[in-house]
Amino acid sequence: MGVFDNILHSDQTLLKNPDALDFDFIPKIVPYREEEQRKIANAIQPMFSNKTGGNLIIVGSPGVGKTVACRHVLRELEEKSENIMPIYVNCWKKNTSYKIAIGLCEEIGYTFTQNKRTEELLKEAIKYFNKKMVVFVFDEADKAEETDFLYTLIEEVYKKSVLLITNSDTFFEELDDRIKSRLIPNFAEFRPYGLEETRGILKQRIEDAFYPGVWETDAFEAVVEKAYELRDIRIGIHFLKGACDAAESRSSKKIAMRDVQDSISRAERSPTQNKDSIENEERIILDIIRANSGMKIGDFFDIYSKKGGEGGYKTFQRRIKSLDEKGFLKLSKSKEGKGNTTIVEYKERVKSLADFSKGE
Numbered sequence: 001m002g003v004f005d006n007i008l009h010s011d012q013t014l015l016k017n018p019d020a021l022d023f024d025f026i027p028k029i030v031p032y033r034e035e036e037q038r039k040i041a042n043a044i045q046p047m048f049s050n051k052t053g054g055n056l057i058i059v060g061s062p063g064v065g066k067t068v069a070c071r072h073v074l075r076e077l078e079e080k081s082e083n084i085m086p087i088y089v090n091c092w093k094k095n096t097s098y099k100i101a102i103g104l105c106e107e108i109g110y111t112f113t114q115n116k117r118t119e120e121l122l123k124e125a126i127k128y129f130n131k132k133m134v135v136f137v138f139d140e141a142d143k144a145e146e147t148d149f150l151y152t153l154i155e156e157v158y159k160k161s162v163l164l165i166t167n168s169d170t171f172f173e174e175l176d177d178r179i180k181s182r183l184i185p186n187f188a189e190f191r192p193y194g195l196e197e198t199r200g201i202l203k204q205r206i207e208d209a210f211y212p213g214v215w216e217t218d219a220f221e222a223v224v225e226k227a228y229e230l231r232d233i234r235i236g237i238h239f240l241k242g243a244c245d246a247a248e249s250r251s252s253k254k255i256a257m258r259d260v261q262d263s264i265s266r267a268e269r270s271p272t273q274n275k276d277s278i279e280n281e282e283r284i285i286l287d288i289i290r291a292n293s294g295m296k297i298g299d300f301f302d303i304y305s306k307k308g309g310e311g312g313y314k315t316f317q318r319r320i321k322s323l324d325e326k327g328f329l330k331l332s333k334s335k336e337g338k339g340n341t342t343i344v345e346y347k348e349r350v351k352s353l354a355d356f357s358k359g360e
């Protein structure tokens with residue numbers, strides 16, 4: 001072998017299909033989630049006999065295949081049925097009833113949305129839906145700030161399945177009673193993947209994305225371990241991509257351990273150094289949270305204010321929300337007196353997770 005044989009030319013790439021590393025890529029098969037996909041299919045099943053479907057709450061931590069399993073089933077449904085319409089909404093992107101109503105109108109091709117109120121928009125969509133049957137998937141459902149859209153759809157669409165995807169264990173409990181009592185859902189819990197499963201999924205992904213033989217075994221194994229350690233396939237895919245960039249930038253035809261290490265260490269540098277995705281005040285707040293992880297949101301606000309932080313409590317809450325959306329925090333509810341308070345924890349994760357998790 002000549003000394004130049006391992007050099008990648010400037011017009012060459014290691015990727016046979018870059019799309020396969022997009023986070024919203026839907027692979028041909030979604031292994032290890034057969035049981036879960038069957039639950040989804042079971043909810044939809046009655047509509048094939050022209051009856052209304054069941055409802056399902058899908059729960060699990062980020063990066064365990066909730067979205068991809070659902071979309072995979074929806075894609076199959078699209079091929080199998082003309083009358084059952086799949087509607088997918090990401091409530092992170094559309095987080096109010098109004099935005100969701102506009103989204104539904106777009107889905108049905110209804111364009112006279114200007115100057116119309118949420119209820120009017122929903123009415124138009126529902127009129128259309130009631131000529132067919134619908135599978136609604138509301139992904140990141142806990143991120144919706146309002147739930148009246150849900151109540152209206154449950155009440156007024158006759159034949160449907162409602163699938164709600166969430167990271168939050170307490171999501172259903174915290175839903176409005178009116179919705180809870182009408183939904184009567186089944187539950188599908190997505191557990192994190194084991195090591196073998198993580199390897200299997202990532203192996204399939206490199207076969208979809210890369211030319212054969214590009215990955216050195218120990219390098220691939222390092223990605224598998226990292227994804228398994230963090231129980232998040234999305235992070236594995238992120239490192240597949242990052243290591244590929246590193247190898248390409250040193251014009252290597254092989255992706256080696258050093259490329260993976262390069263990609264991991266780039267990601268593990270303090271998220272607070274990542275100026276693009278985080279504004280100054282958020283950075284200060286994040287530093288406080290990192291030092292005192294696990295306290296109540298109000299207590300964090302007090303510390304922040306005492307340190308000369310700007311803005312009132314509302315602004316502070318908005319910044320916490322923004323940090324949460326970017327993947328830096330873990331928020332959980334806790335009872336306090338009659339009401340609830342939010343416990344804020346710092347999430348030890350790779351940088352700007354939201355940059356890639358926000359998509360789906």
Ligand SMILES: Nc1ncnc2c1ncn2[C@@H]1O[C@H](COP(=O)(O)OP(=O)(O)O)[C@@H](O)[C@H]1O
Binds near residue numbers: 023030060062
């Ligand atoms: N069983 C699987 N088979 C193939 N790809 C998977 C599987 N589980 C997860 N993935 C991939 O991992 C990434 C994260 O999965 P996703 O469904 O977005 O997770 P979640 O919605 O639970 O946060 C996606 O790119 C997805 O395609």
Ligand SMILES: [Mg+2]
Binds near residue numbers: 066067068139360
């Ligand atoms: Mg998801």
